[in-house]
Amino acid sequence: MIQPFIKMLFLSCVLGFFLMLSCADKGKVGTVSKKDPKDTRAVPDIKKVEFGAGLEKVLDVVRITQGKKAGDLLHIQVELKNTSSKEVNITHKLEWLDDDGFLVKDTSLVWKALMVRPGESQMIESVSTRPGVSAFRLKIQPAKNQ
Amino acid sequence: MRILFTSSILSVSFFLFSCNERKPMGKAADAKYLEDGSNRGLVNLDKINAQDFTRAANQLVVDLLASGSLSEAPNQPAILHVGEIRNDTQTYFDTDLLLQGMKRDLLASKKVRISTTAGPEGKISDSYADTVRKELGTAGDPKVTQPRPYFSLSGKIIEETSRVEKVTQKDFYFLLTLTELNGGTGVWFGRELITKQGSRGAIGF
Secondary structure (H helix, E strand, O other), X not given: OHHHHHHHHHHHHHHHHHHHHHHHOOOOXXXXXXXXOOOOOXXXXXXXXXXXXXXXXXXXXXXXXXXXXXXXXXXXXXXXXXXXXXXXXXXXXXXXXXXXXXXXXOOOOOOEEEEEOOOOEEXXXXXXXXXXXXXXXXXXXXXXOO | OHHHHHHHHHHHHHHHHHOOOOOOOOOOOOOOOOOOOOOOOEEOOOOXXXXXXXXXXXXXXXXXXXXXXXXXXXXXXXXXXXEEEEEEOOOOOOOHXXXXXXXXXXXXXXXXXXXXXXXXXXXOOOHHHHHHHHHHHHOOOOOOOOOOOOEEEEEEEEEEEEEXXXXXXXXXEEEEEEEEOOOOEEEEEEEEEEEEEEOOOEEOO
């Protein structure tokens, strides 16, 4: 009588553990930014903070390109490549930081959806809406609705 | 032994419930605040959600700034008149939901100044300021200047619906035009498309 009960409990524990693992990474955010915020070269070094929820296995940041638009507005482009054989759906958000490191509160603070096909490269491009912006952070998260 | 397994089950259950974001348990209250631009907001197929307005505003501002059209004005920063944005969708909303964010970003870019007293009768955004300025101008106050807008921004928002079996696709087009007033010609044509597809709404995306 007690033996099947213990077996069932054990199985439930194992199942629960795997379920926990599957949702542990949910909502984790990967961040990509320039290694040196003051780096003004056209192709700055990439500082890559690990992607969450297994994104590091399927997405690669190929390069970051930067320049200026309208004289003094920072223009950036981040090239992402899907290195897997499956479609990857992500959401991303760009945060601009001013010369003093303060977060710029503008309309770029919104999550946007993006789908990257297998083997495809996608560009995430934007222009800061304020002069005096020298750095940015790109946050990447797996899309909820795949 | 039994105590050990029971406590394991309980602890696993607690962990599971703690990472369950979407579904309220039973009749428990689940109202919460979301930050502006969150990816956990509602996604409706039949209307433009808050994140859609913010995204459209951002994409249009970025496109406008990147085009360099605003820098072509001889006097910097140029004065911009924001005209009518027609809502041609099936739902009512105030177009300031799109425009206010754009105005804030354009002003912060220091590429334009936005007139709040220019425009056709009855459609001036600050009629009090306009009346006071007119009175002061008539009285000959030298501090009242009459800068004329160099650009005007207008546009419309269009909705298109397509269906295949149970799947609906909604396309929301945000179409804006920047006109240079001296020549009367369009110098920038912005287009931002937000497409949503599915069979029913969702929480988050």
